[in-house]
Amino acid sequence: MQTPQALLSFENLTLGYERHPAVHHLQGTLFKGDLMAVVGPNGAGKSTLLKGLMNELRPLGGKIRWVEKRPSLAYLPQRSGLNLDFPLRVSDFVSLGHWPRLGAFASVGRKQRQAVGHALAQVGMQGFEKRSLDSLSGGQLQRILFARLLLEDAQLLLLDEPFSAVDEQTTADLLKLIHQWNQEGRTILTVLHDLRQVRQHFPKCLLLARDAVALGPTPEVLTDDNLAKARNMQAPFDPLAPVCEADLEEAR
Numbered sequence: 326m327q328t329p330q331a332l333l334s335f336e337n338l339t340l341g342y343e344r345h346p347a348v349h350h351l352q353g354t355l356f357k358g359d360l361m362a363v364v365g366p367n368g369a370g371k372s373t374l375l376k377g378l379m380n381e382l383r384p385l386g387g388k389i390r391w392v393e394k395r396p397s398l399a400y401l402p403q404r405s406g407l408n409l410d411f412p413l414r415v416s417d418f419v420s421l422g423h424w425p426r427l428g429a430f431a432s433v434g435r436k437q438r439q440a441v442g443h444a445l446a447q448v449g450m451q452g453f454e455k456r457s458l459d460s461l462s463g464g465q466l467q468r469i470l471f472a473r474l475l476l477e478d479a480q481l482l483l484l485d486e487p488f489s490a491v492d493e494q495t496t497a498d499l500l501k502l503i504h505q506w507n508q509e510g511r512t513i514l515t516v517l518h519d520l521r522q523v524r525q526h527f528p529k530c531l532l533l534a535r536d537a538v539a540l541g542p543t544p545e546v547l548t549d550d551n552l553a554k555a556r557n558m559q560a561p562f563d564p565l566a567p568v569c570e571a572d573l574e575e576a577r
């Protein structure tokens with residue numbers, strides 16, 4: 326078996342908003358080809374961590390160290406953060422997945438149109454090319470978002486609650502795609518709430534409750550003890566709280 330190669334390390338990483346931390350002093354390594362779930366209570370900092378990886382947030386402290394150069398990244402935001410209620414054609418929307426590699430102003434040729442058709446077929450949405458986004462059901466929309474991810478062809482995939490409000494069959498189909506991407510050597514970080522799903526499909530896990538409770542093989546992370554710790558550590562985000570208690574402690 327090959328020795329796993331590190332993709333990035335979190336070095337005492339603190340992320341937050343207006344100087345108030347939402348993820349504290351995170352340490353750990355993500356390896357190339359990891360299939361990792363990020364779990365924790367509401368407000369634990371899971372989406373914040375993905376935003377940090379996307380460079381949407383600058384660390385308040387510490388850093389993310391990419392071992393080689395930053396790989397290509399694709400991000401699936403939480404559905405609640407998306408406004409897709411406009412009459413864009415499905416095929417035009419999925420075509421946007423070509424942008425990161427071709428640029429926004431490149432013309433879409435026959436090869437790219439075929440790739441759109443192929444991606445739609447892979448998510449079971451062939452024949453939907455001309456439908457408008459605002460006519461789709463929630464599960465169909467999620468399949469379309471996955472089709473766009475397919476075209477992005479990124480090495481690191483960040484998925485924020487990809488199965489929320491999605492039925493069992495759609496979840497099973499999308500999980501299959503995630504496994505396929507992983508078998509192709511891509512690294513996948515997925516925010517999830519369903520621990521049964523995590524145990525069944527994600528060999529590695531990061532349990533967050535603003536601080537990292539544990540990171541490693543899923544059976545070692547999702548223990549009763551760790552889950553109880555996560556529940557106890559979870560404190561509501563307080564905009565009036567000191568900037569970071571751990572930092573204050575260090576300064577004393």
Ligand SMILES: Nc1ncnc2c1ncn2[C@@H]1O[C@H](COP(=O)(O)OP(=O)(O)OP(=O)(O)O)[C@@H](O)[C@H]1O
Pocket residue numbers: 342347365366367368369370371372373374561562
């Ligand atoms: N733009 C923002 N400005 C200020 N605070 C924010 C902002 N976004 C998130 N927060 C706060 O940061 C904390 C972590 O939020 P985050 O969305 O990362 O949690 P989460 O673990 O993804 O939660 P959930 O499971 O509910 O989606 C929360 O207390 C949240 O209110």
